[in-house]
Amino acid sequence: MFRNTYDSDNVVFSPQGRLHQVEYASEAVKQGSAVVGLRSKTHSILLALKRSLGELAAYQQKMYRIDDHVGIGIAGLTSDARVLSNFMRQQAMGSRMQFNRPIPVNRLVSSIADKAQVNTQEYGRRPYGVGFLVIGQDKNGPHLYEFSPSGNSYEYYAMSIGARSQSAKTYLEKHYESFIDCSLEDLIRHGLHALRETLQQDKELTISNTTIGIVGPAGAHEKDVPPEGGFRILENEPIQVYLSRMQPKRAPEEPAAAEQTGAANEPEEGATHGSTADEDVQMGE
Amino acid sequence: MTSIGTGYDLSASTYSPDGRIFQVEYANKAVENSGTVIGLRVKDGVVLAVEKIIHSKLLVPEANRRIQTVDKHIGLASSGLLADGRHIANRARDEAASLLSMWRSPPTVQALVDRVGLYVQAYTLYSSVRPFGCSTIIGGVDKTGPALFIIEPSGVSYGFHGAAVGKGRQLAKTELEKLKLSELSTREAVFEIARIIYLVHDDAKEKDFELELSWIGDETGGLHLPVPKDLYDEASRKAKESLENFE
Amino acid sequence: MDHFPTNWGRPRNELYDQYNTFPLHQRPTNHTDTFTDGVQRTQQPIVTGTSVLAIQYKDGVMMAADNLASYGSLARFRDITRLHAVGTSTIVGASGDMSDFQYLQRVLDEIVTDEFTAGDGNSLGPAEVHEFLARRMYARRSKMNPLWNALLVGGIQNGKRFLAFVDLLGTTYSASSLATGYGAHIALPILRQDVDPNPDAITEEAAREILRKCMRVLYYRDARSLDKYQIATVTSAGVSISEAQKLDTNWDFAEKIRGYGSQTQ
Numbered sequence: 001m002f003r004n005t006y007d008s009d010n011v012v013f014s015p016q017g018r019l020h021q022v023e024y025a026s027e028a029v030k031q032g033s034a035v036v037g038l039r040s041k042t043h044s045i046l047l048a049l050k051r052s053l054g055e056l057a058a059y060q061q062k063m064y065r066i067d068d069h070v071g072i073g074i075a076g077l078t079s080d081a082r083v084l085s086n087f088m089r090q091q092a093m094g095s096r097m098q099f100n101r102p103i104p105v106n107r108l109v110s111s112i113a114d115k116a117q118v119n120t121q122e123y124g125r126r127p128y129g130v131g132f133l134v135i136g137q138d139k140n141g142p143h144l145y146e147f148s149p150s151g152n153s154y155e156y157y158a159m160s161i162g163a164r165s166q167s168a169k170t171y172l173e174k175h176y177e178s179f180i181d182c183s184l185e186d187l188i189r190h191g192l193h194a195l196r197e198t199l200q201q202d203k204e205l206t207i208s209n210t211t212i213g214i215v216g217p218a219g220a221h222e223k224d225v226p227p228e229g230g231f232r233i234l235e236n237e238p239i240q241v242y243l244s245r246m247q248p249k250r251a252p253e254e255p256a257a258a259e260q261t262g263a264a265n266e267p268e269e270g271a272t273h274g275s276t277a278d279e280d281v282q283m284g285e
Numbered sequence: 286m287t288s289i290g291t292g293y294d295l296s297a298s299t300y301s302p303d304g305r306i307f308q309v310e311y312a313n314k315a316v317e318n319s320g321t322v323i324g325l326r327v328k329d330g331v332v333l334a335v336e337k338i339i340h341s342k343l344l345v346p347e348a349n350r351r352i353q354t355v356d357k358h359i360g361l362a363s364s365g366l367l368a369d370g371r372h373i374a375n376r377a378r379d380e381a382a383s384l385l386s387m388w389r390s391p392p393t394v395q396a397l398v399d400r401v402g403l404y405v406q407a408y409t410l411y412s413s414v415r416p417f418g419c420s421t422i423i424g425g426v427d428k429t430g431p432a433l434f435i436i437e438p439s440g441v442s443y444g445f446h447g448a449a450v451g452k453g454r455q456l457a458k459t460e461l462e463k464l465k466l467s468e469l470s471t472r473e474a475v476f477e478i479a480r481i482i483y484l485v486h487d488d489a490k491e492k493d494f495e496l497e498l499s500w501i502g503d504e505t506g507g508l509h510l511p512v513p514k515d516l517y518d519e520a521s522r523k524a525k526e527s528l529e530n531f532e
Numbered sequence: 533m534d535h536f537p538t539n540w541g542r543p544r545n546e547l548y549d550q551y552n553t554f555p556l557h558q559r560p561t562n563h564t565d566t567f568t569d570g571v572q573r574t575q576q577p578i579v580t581g582t583s584v585l586a587i588q589y590k591d592g593v594m595m596a597a598d599n600l601a602s603y604g605s606l607a608r609f610r611d612i613t614r615l616h617a618v619g620t621s622t623i624v625g626a627s628g629d630m631s632d633f634q635y636l637q638r639v640l641d642e643i644v645t646d647e648f649t650a651g652d653g654n655s656l657g658p659a660e661v662h663e664f665l666a667r668r669m670y671a672r673r674s675k676m677n678p679l680w681n682a683l684l685v686g687g688i689q690n691g692k693r694f695l696a697f698v699d700l701l702g703t704t705y706s707a708s709s710l711a712t713g714y715g716a717h718i719a720l721p722i723l724r725q726d727v728d729p730n731p732d733a734i735t736e737e738a739a740r741e742i743l744r745k746c747m748r749v750l751y752y753r754d755a756r757s758l759d760k761y762q763i764a765t766v767t768s769a770g771v772s773i774s775e776a777q778k779l780d781t782n783w784d785f786a787e788k789i790r791g792y793g794s795q796t797q
Contacts, residue, residue, distance in 0.1 A: 005295070011415040012296070015289055015307075017314030019366075019418070100663040104654045114375060117368035123413040140653065151368030155348040156341070169343075176343055354649040378649055382642060508648075 011123045021127060022120050025149035028129035032075035034162035034198035035062060036191050037133035037144045038172065040182045043216030043229075044135035044142035046073040047191040049162075049198060050209045063213045063233050067092035069102045069136050071213045071231035075162030076130035076149075084112050084128065105136035109145040109153045117151030127151075131161040136231070137215045160194060167197035184219035188212060188242045196249065207240050298412040308416060309409050312438035315418035316365040320494065321453035321485050322351075324362070324422040325461075325478050326433035326446050330471035330502020331424035332512075333362045334478040336453065336486055339493040352499045352511075356381040358391055358425045360499050360509040364451035365419030365438075373421050373436075377401050394425040394432035398442050406440025420450040425509065426501045453485025460484060471502040475512055479520035483528050496521055577629035577680040579603050581614045582756040583715025584625035585746055586684045587723055588693045588708040588731040589739035592767035593658075593686035595623050596743040598751075599776050600758035601630045607758065615764040617771040619644050621687045622658040623764045624665070627712040628681035628700065636665070636679065658687030658694040658766075662704070670702025682712035687766045693731070711746075714754045719746035736765070748779050 006012050007020030014020060033049040048062035063073050064085040070092065074081040091111050095103035112132070119125045132147040146161065147153045158176045160168035171194040179187060191212070196205055203209075212234040218225035221241045225232065234242075288294040294307030301307060320336040335351045352362045353374040361377055363370030380400040384392035401423070409416045416438045424433040435450060436442045447461035460481045469477065479496060486494050498512040498520065512520070579601050586595040601609040614633070616624045618640045626633040643664065647656050656664075662685040672679050682699040696706040708731045709723035726742045727734060734742070743763060751757045759779040765772055 005290070011413065013308055013311035013315065013415060013418065015294070015311055015314065017311050017316070017318065017418060019415075098664055098667055099656065099660040101660050104650075104652060106652050107650065107654075110371070113368060114371060117372050120368065121372075121408070121415055121417075138654075150366075151371070155345045156343045157345055158343050159341075169341075173342060350651065354651045357645060357648055378646075382645065385645075386638065386642075 009123060010120055010125065010127060019120060019150075022150050025127035025129050026131075029076040029131035029149065029161055030163055030165070032077075032130070032162045033060075033062070034160055034165045034168060034195060035073035035075050035133050036158075036160040036165075036168050036172070036194045036198075037073065037135055037146075037156070038158035038176070038179050038187060038191055038194070039135070039142050039144045040179055040184075040187050040216075042142065043184050043187055043214060044137065044144045045184070045187055045191055045215075046071065046133055046135055046211075046213035047188070047195045048073045048075075048211045048213075049195060049205075050211055052209070059208060062211050065231050065233065066108070066134075066136075067096070067102060068228070068230040069138065069215065070105055070108060071135055071215065071233070073133045073135075073211075073213060074130055075165075077128070078130075080128045080130040081132070084115070084130065084132070087115065088112060102138065104138050105134065105143045105145065106155070108136070109134050109147055112147055113151050113153040116147070116149060120149075120151055133159060133161060135213060135215050137229070142216055158194075160198070162198070164198040168194040171197050184214070184216060185221070185242070185245070188214075188219075189245055189247075192242060192246050196246070205243060205246075207236050207243060210239055210243070211235050212239055212242065296412040297409050297414065297416055306409065306439075309439050312365075312416040312418045313420075316420045316438065316450060317452065319364045319366075319419075319451045321449060321451040321457055321482060322362045322364040322420075322422055323457055323461075323478055323481060324424045324433045324435075324445070324448040325464075325466060325469070325474045326424065326431045326448075327466050327469040327471055327474045327502075329431070330426055330474075330500060330504065331360070331431045331433055332471055332474040332478050332498065332500045333360050333422060333424055334482050334499075335362050335364075335497040336451070336482045337495040337497050338491060339495055342493075346495060350511075351497055354509045355397065355423065356385070356391065356425070356509075358427060358501060358507050358509060359394055359397060359423065360425060360501055361421060361423050362499075363419040363421040366417075367419075369417045369419045370421065373401065373405065373417060373419065376404050377423065380404075391427060393427040393429055394423060394434065395429070395444075397425075398423055398434040398436060402436050402440050402442040404440075405436055405438065409439055422448050422450060424501065426507055431502070449481075453482075453487070456485045457481050471500050471504055472516070475500060475516060475520050476523055479524040480527050483521070483524040496524075573677045574629075574680060577632070579608060579630045580756070581612065581627045581630055581633070582754055583711055583713040583719065583750055584614065584627050584682075584684050585711045585715050585719055585723065585743055585750075586625060586686050586695055586709070587727045587734070587739060587742060588686075588695050589727070589734035589736065590732055591736055592688050592765060593623070593693055593695050594736075594739045594743060594766075595625045595684060595686050595764045596747055596761055597625050597627070598747065598758040598761040600756070600760070602756045605755070607756075610758060610760065611776070613762060613773070615762055615773050616640065617764070617773060618658075618661050619647070619656050620770050621689065621766060622656070622661045623686050623766050623771055623773070624661065625684045625686075625712075625764070626681050627683075629679070632679040632681050636668075636681070636683075639668070640665075657689035658685050658696075659689050661685055661687075662694070662696045662698060666698045666702055666704045669698055669700060673701050684710050684712060687771075688768055691768065714756070715746070715750055718753055719750055722746050722749065744779070748781060751779055751781060 006014035010021035033051050035048040037046045050059035052059045065071050066088045092103045116128050119127045127149040134145040146159050158172040215231050217229040288307045293301035297308040320338045323334045325332045355361045355377040361374050408414050421436045433445050434442050435448050446466040449457035501509045584597040597614040601612040616637050678700040686695045698704045709727040711720040751759050760776050763774045
């Protein structure tokens with residue numbers, strides 16, 4: 001388990017100029033179940049895989065509403081996510097209060113990125129152990145951002161984070177050029193296909209373990225969406241219609257190949273952390 | 286390197302026996318492996334350019350800007366840890382606003398750089414923080430004319446006519462020395478800086494990159510602005526052409 | 533929690549801390565409570581500007597204010613600009629305390645710079661500026677320390693005209709013609725008559741003439757006004773504030789006034 005002299009705290013640069021603690025924090029993100037985000041000209045959407053601790057337990061919450069026009073999907077330490085999402089809500093409310101204006105999405109993301117950066121530079125802190133995909137809309141249309149523990153944030157056409165997200169990324173990279181002109185329904189279908197790639201062999205997407213977050217005008221199967229098309233989370237029954245429209249899984253050799261490429265990029269994931277990658281990280285452990 | 290394993294390289298508050306602070310040197314390593322950033326100070330303004338490494342094709346082009354605006358007339362670009370660069374930019378904005386409110390006139394670039402330099406230096410003094418893993422180029426046009434500086438992780442700052450930091454800085458400096466910077470106009474400088482960024486980018490080793498350009502000068506009315514689309518396109522087209530001729 | 537016993541209240545005798553163990557710079561001082569006698573905050577404006585007028589017209593919003601800052605009844609400063617551009621689509625006009633207005637100008641310039649340096653293409657329109665000012669004014673009055681102004685905020689946002697009022701209490705309202713101070717009594721009825729039926733029918737020249745007329749009426753009747761004034765326009769092309777211009781007035785009637793002053797009969 002011991003790696004080197006330079007990874008025990010976050011204020012030490014390695015001789016190569018790397019920050020190992022920050023890199024390890026990014027590993028915590030990969031312990032959480034996957035979130036996929038993608039966007040078209042009109043919509044940004046998130047899709048997440050929910051875990052449940054057992055048959056008597058509820059499924060975890062993977063998405064949070066920040067403001068009418070912004071929502072997030074999380075992977076990693078849920079408690080860190082709650083702290084950061086609370087902060088984002090405060091920022092959003094602050095903008096509404098001061099200027100009566102929905103906060104521009106990029107500024108919201110930058111505000112938590114700047115907060116996360118401080119935790120990589122001061123002794124006695126640890127970097128946040130959570131990654132976000134943030135979707136939102138403003139006067140420039142829909143957006144999708146990734147936030148990571150390093151304090152970096154980027155805008156993407158499509159992105160995935162969390163366990164086995166590399167497989168989903170491979171799917172997204174193959175199809176992203178078609179997303180921009182997609183209808184909401186097609187976009188969700190692509191998202192579900194990407195999310196499916198992160199599943200373990202014997203698992204499937206169900207209405208219980210899947211969450212969908214949307215910003216943009218109401219889709220064909222949606223009711224009671226206000227005309228601005230703010231952030232909403234779909235769970236349980238309402239997503240059945242989208243699950244039913246998925247194409248059946250491809251022949252077994254294809255996804256297996258995709259998983260191998262994913263595994264090749266993250267060779268140490270299972271080995272170094274010694275835990276099965278499908279369990280949630282608990283703060284206390 | 287005699288540093289590794291000695292125990293003298295684990296904290297910014299520790300000197301080695303020969304008087305070096307290795308943590309600051311390691312911070313410089315973070316810069317040396319990052320995309321090149323160049324600044325030119327010319328006759329009537331300043332031009333900044335970043336070689337933005339594209340780590341995924343899913344990134345939205347032109348969306349993730351690396352050159353930041355500190356005050357209306359001052360721009361900033363950093364090479365190294367991105368998040369650290371943003372931290373410095375935020376601090377620089379606060380300093381600029383503070384200088385403005387104190388003197389009720391736009392701060393000179395020199396005054397701003399002095400303040401930011403002090404801030405960066407403070408992070409080399411204590412074991413409770415690490416130095417900034419980025420070198421910052423700050424450029425602007427103030428009442429003294431065009432000005433351009435680099436602030437290093439150590440907190441030291443120097444003024445330059447042509448400045449380059451990051452992976453391709455050596456090759457870039459060689460190219461910069463061939464230019465007559467004090468005779469160039471900002472418009473001409475845009476072409477030169479684009480050409481140099483394309484030149485120092487190592488196609489074989491590195492991932493794809495995006496060129497990012499900004500300028501301040503008479504052409505922008507003294508404001509720090511992104512280079513307009515048509516000029517940007519022309520500059521990058523010429524840069525690619527000259528690269529073909531070069532090879 | 534303060535762990536130094538010497539800070540827990542100093543008894544009369546010198547029994548405590550006989551050896552001066554307590555750090556000198558933190559010695560408890562016999563400071564008097566600032567609030568024992570109460571505090572008095574701003575009760576009145578000092579150097580003041582009088583009315584501001586503003587109307588909506590075909591192309592946008594037009595605002596007028598004279599160049600005087602009075603010290604009581606003394607016409608103290610005669611070249612003060614009371615119209616302030618905020619960004620490229622907003623104009624703010626101020627009456628009331630001029631030093632409070634100058635403070636607000638700094639604050640507004642600061643948020644405009646913040647918006648520019650964010651570099652993400654977002655900017656503040658008149659609605660945001662008005663909301664911001666309203667929040668500031670209300671926050672200050674809630675601390676019993678108001679910024680003593682009545683402000684008009686006008687501009688263009690998303691192709692639509694915007695004109696609204698906010699004062700030292702944080703009160704806000706919006707209309708197609710607005711005036712502050714004495715102008716709210718004297719000029720506003722005239723403005724309403726000319727403007728409110730159909731602002732879209734008013735050309736720039738007509739709008740200018742309406743404001744000129746009202747500024748003249750105010751100059752005749754408002755003893756804190758000046759015959760030098762500026763007009764600001766906000767259109768989709770941007771903000772422009774005119775040079776100071778002179779009102780042409782006719783005081784011949786003054787000869788015939790009887791009943792006060794030296795001309796008792």
